Every structure is written in structure tokens, then in C-alpha cells.
Amino acid sequence: MFAATAIALLVAMVLALVRLYAGPSLYDRVLAANSFGTKTVLLIAVMGFLTGRPDFLDIALLYALLNFIGTIAVLKFFRYRSLGDAVEEKAASRNKEASQ
Amino acid sequence: MIALLVEAASWTFLLLGAFLVLVGALGLVRMPDFYTRLHPAGITDSLGADFILTGLVLQAGFSLVTVKLFLIGAFLFFTSPTSTHAIANAALVAGLKPRHAVVPPRPPEKATQDEEAR
Numbered sequence: 001m002f003a004a005t006a007i008a009l010l011v012a013m014v015l016a017l018v019r020l021y022a023g024p025s026l027y028d029r030v031l032a033a034n035s036f037g038t039k040t041v042l043l044i045a046v047m048g049f050l051t052g053r054p055d056f057l058d059i060a061l062l063y064a065l066l067n068f069i070g071t072i073a074v075l076k077f078f079r080y081r082s083l084g085d086a087v088e089e090k091a092a093s094r095n096k097e098a099s100q
Numbered sequence: 101m102i103a104l105l106v107e108a109a110s111w112t113f114l115l116l117g118a119f120l121v122l123v124g125a126l127g128l129v130r131m132p133d134f135y136t137r138l139h140p141a142g143i144t145d146s147l148g149a150d151f152i153l154t155g156l157v158l159q160a161g162f163s164l165v166t167v168k169l170f171l172i173g174a175f176l177f178f179t180s181p182t183s184t185h186a187i188a189n190a191a192l193v194a195g196l197k198p199r200h201a202v203v204p205p206r207p208p209e210k211a212t213q214d215e216e217a218r
Contacts, residue, residue, distance in 0.1 A: 012122050019137070042152050
């Protein structure tokens with residue numbers, strides 16, 4: 001039964017990859033990547049049970065944390081073009097333009 | 101007897117979760133528009149993941165494994181709506197338009213004129 005769930009998850013991950021490759025806009029790709037990450041978490045958990053080593057759940061938990069942070073980081077980067085303090089850098093560039 | 105019932109419930113949850121994840125992935129490919137694609141992603145994130153995790157919890161019994169599974173479930177429960185909202189909000193701010201926009205309702209006098217014309 002774990003094997004059937006794992007195969008279904010793998011097929012779903014391939015479909016998410018299709019959308020990741022074909023997605024017309026950036027946000028389609030981010031959505032597909034986020035969905036792919038959720039499925040990865042589930043697949044790691046199921047594989048842990050399938051192979052009789054539930055210690056894999058620690059890795060799944062770490063993946064869930066990383067997936068969320070990664071999605072938010074990508075979105076922030078594409079909105080502000082910077083991962084640091086965007087406001088300060090904008091002000092700095094404005095000052096540069098004003099001095100020139 | 102109880103063990104058999106728990107096993108059957110676990111299988112049911114796992115298969116239902118796998119089915120929902122597949123449906124969500126299929127919708128992610130087949131839906132026509134970014135804003136409509138948010139819905140199948142929501143199916144995968146909420147009900148599919150929770151069903152699969154519930155099935156695993158029923159298999160694990162009472163142990164540390166169950167606590168970890170509950171932690172994963174709670175984390176996905178809070179983060180997946182947050183990230184979906186962040187993606188949708190970023191797309192809206194960036195000016196992405198829905199492909200099949202809903203036509204705004206006509207003013208009433210114009211509608212009645214149209215009906216009279218018919």
C-alpha cells in the first residue's frame with residue numbers, strides 16, 4: 001500500500017515538473033515548485049515507512065521548513081530584486097542618482 | 101479485530117490521499133490560467149497531504165514517529181496557505197491578469213434595452 005502511494009506521488013511529481021517546465025509565467029513555476037516540494041515531503045515520509053526506517057521523517061520535516069522559506073525567498077527576490085534590506089538599497093540608489 | 105480495522109482505515113486514508121494528490125497534479129497541468137491553477141495546488145497541499153499523513157499516523161501507532169508526523173502536518177497546515185497567498189498576491193501586484201476574466205454585470209437599463217431589442 002505504501003508502494004502504491006509512493007508511485008502516485010511520483011506520477012504527481014512528474015506532472016508538477018511538466019507545469020514547472022511549461023508554465024508561461026514566473027508565478028506558475030513558483031507554484032509548481034512549491035507543490036513539488038510538498039510532494040517531496042510526503043514522498044520522503046512514505047519512503048521511510050516503505051523501507052521500514054521512519055527516521056526519514058526528520059528529513060521530511062527539514063524539507064517542509066526549507067520549502068516554505070525557499071518559496072518566500074524566491075518571491076521576495078523577484079519582487080524587490082534583492083534579498084537584503086530592499087528599502088535601504090533603494091534609498092542608496094536614489095541618493096546615487098541625485099548626486100549624479 | 102481492532103488491528104484489522106486500523107489497518108483498513110490506514111489503507112483507505114493512504115489511497116484517498118494518493119488519489120487527491122494525483123487529481124491536484126493533473127489539475128495543475130490542465131487548468132487554463134494561473135489563478136485557476138491555485139485551486140488544484142490547494143487540493144494537494146491541504147487534503148491530500150493530510151490524508152497521507154493520517155494514514156501514516158495510523159500505521160505508526162503511539163510513538164515518537166507520530167509526534168513527528170503531527171509536526172509535519174501542523175507545519176504544512178500553516179505554511180501552504182501562507183505560501184499560496186504569497187504567490188497569488190505577488191502575481192496580482194505584478195499585474196498578471198486572469199485569462200478568462202468575468203464580464204462585469206451590465207447596468208440594469210442597458211440590460212432591459214437589450215432585452216427589448218430582442
